[in-house]
Amino acid sequence: MSTDSAAPSLHEDAMPRRLGSLRLRLGLGVPLLTCAIVAVFEWSLGGFVVPAEGMARTAWLVLLLSAAQLLLIEMLMLRPLRRLAAGCEAMESAPVPLTPEDATPAPGLAAELDRIGHAMRRARGSLWQQDQHARELRRELTQQRLLLEQAQLALEANQRELASLARTDALTGLANQRAFDEALRREFKRAQRQRGLLALAVLDLDEFKAFNHHHGTAVGDAALQSVAGLLNERFKRDTDVVARLGGEEFVALLPGVGMAEAQGVLEQLRDDLRALRLPQGEGHLTLSVGLAAASPAHPYLSAQALMQAADEALYIAKHAGRDRLSLAA
Template sequence: MIHQPIILVVDDEPNNIEMLAGMLDDQYELRFAVSAQEALTAIKEMPKPDLILLDVMLPDMNGYAICERIKEDPATADIPIIFVTSLGDPEQEEKGFAVGGADYIVKPCRALSIKARIRNQLEMKRTRELLHRLAITDGLTSLANRRHFDEALKQEMQRLQRQGGQLSLVLIDVDFFKRFNDYYGHPAGDECLRRIAAVIATELRRPADLTARIGGEEFACLLPETSLAGAYIVAERIRQTVLSLKMPHQSSTISDYVTVSVGVATSSGTEAAHLYQRADIQLYIAKTSGRNCVVQDVALV
């Protein structure tokens, strides 16, 4: 089924709601709110709206203030907002753009005009989302890239310091990967990395977990609210599943097949760099103590 874009219409006048519904309900999934409080609640629902049509004059808060609230929240700041209002003077229009509105339409609305403006905003939103995904995605494996990982680690550490809890980091390195590339060629090496990435992505099932390719043959798993014991289980499962793929590796000195070494560390409030350093130390120990194994940190900082 093709997903219809979701539009939230915020207006306290039944005639206006009926008019907009008649114009748009054949192309979009419409939701409605008749007050600021209803609107702010509705945008938190999942899936969140793709676009908001917002009246300025509402009983409990004006539309400009609502727009500011929406744009201040990182979770909703990317939703385009089109003001649809009877306030047609230039000062009001300028204020609408100043608080983050994407467009400003004066009632009464012509169907062709409002449909065209909605299409333009949705197309621009799709383009921005595509560019953002490309900027944070590893082109070979489709996992998060190093840039995305670094930012996510920083944000998770900030959350940890505010709220407490635990954060685990798993670092994974493909054993003797340079030898693999030299023996089988770079196209085979790329396919090897893609298969390992698929294993990692499959083993991490929670929406909050992040999988990333952070180097040539190095991967990372960021596991919020996960204990050291829990992270070790995930890491060992990844190691075993990679081995079970039985990808031949004639140049390896430890196995006939491709293997990985894994380091695990958990934090309850240290700096991001410290957590990464500790996981990296465990990865180094795994690589220097035989490879094809998981080594976990002994301390919880």
């Protein structure tokens, strides 16, 4: 027999011998230790009453306690040790497993593993494509959101521009008829409520159709813009409203201003226009003005009545020879 085959046999014999030697030592040592403990216990109780009877009782007590201790040791320690030894022997006697090089899967298992690996690769590829699609979708959504915000800003700007155009004269930049009508109703009600002053002047360029026909439309438009500039220079207060009603007709609404003060400013405006000598410093474009003013001493029933009074004053100025200011009665 070879050395390798003899080694496990020697090891298998050594384990039972060690357990038997341990059981023998416990069988001798446990009774002796129990006897000593019982003797000390009896002595601590006052000694032996009758030596013979005490010895017999002690002997029985030692035997019973020793037997109980050995039984517990056998059940709680020796049997688990014996099972552990048997397990170790079984593990040592088991055949050596094959190395990875020698272990080859069955053909069916290899095919199944290939199919699983292929499916996992396809799943990874699909997940990667879905992630790319999600990223592209997020980019497109971001671009669409930016475009939507830009469109919203452009729409708001267009709405503001349309609102401004709806209330502004395109040629002169002054308020238009709609904006003036709203301002007239508002300021007239305020003047009535506060018993304040409100002056209204209607201004019309004299012989403007002939001027426009002689010098051309472009020169006529430039003249209208110059008149609008003069009106803006003369009426600078936040409460003043200057508008172009259409064609060559303008209007100035002056809250808190009476007849005399408004007359002085408008006469100065007529002088400024004559000094311009439109067109191009060579002409003689003039202005006719009709002025009406509401006050507690001279009230009007409505804003339309005040406007009509100013129009009638302008009509009188036109028929009186133009280039003049006429006051409403």
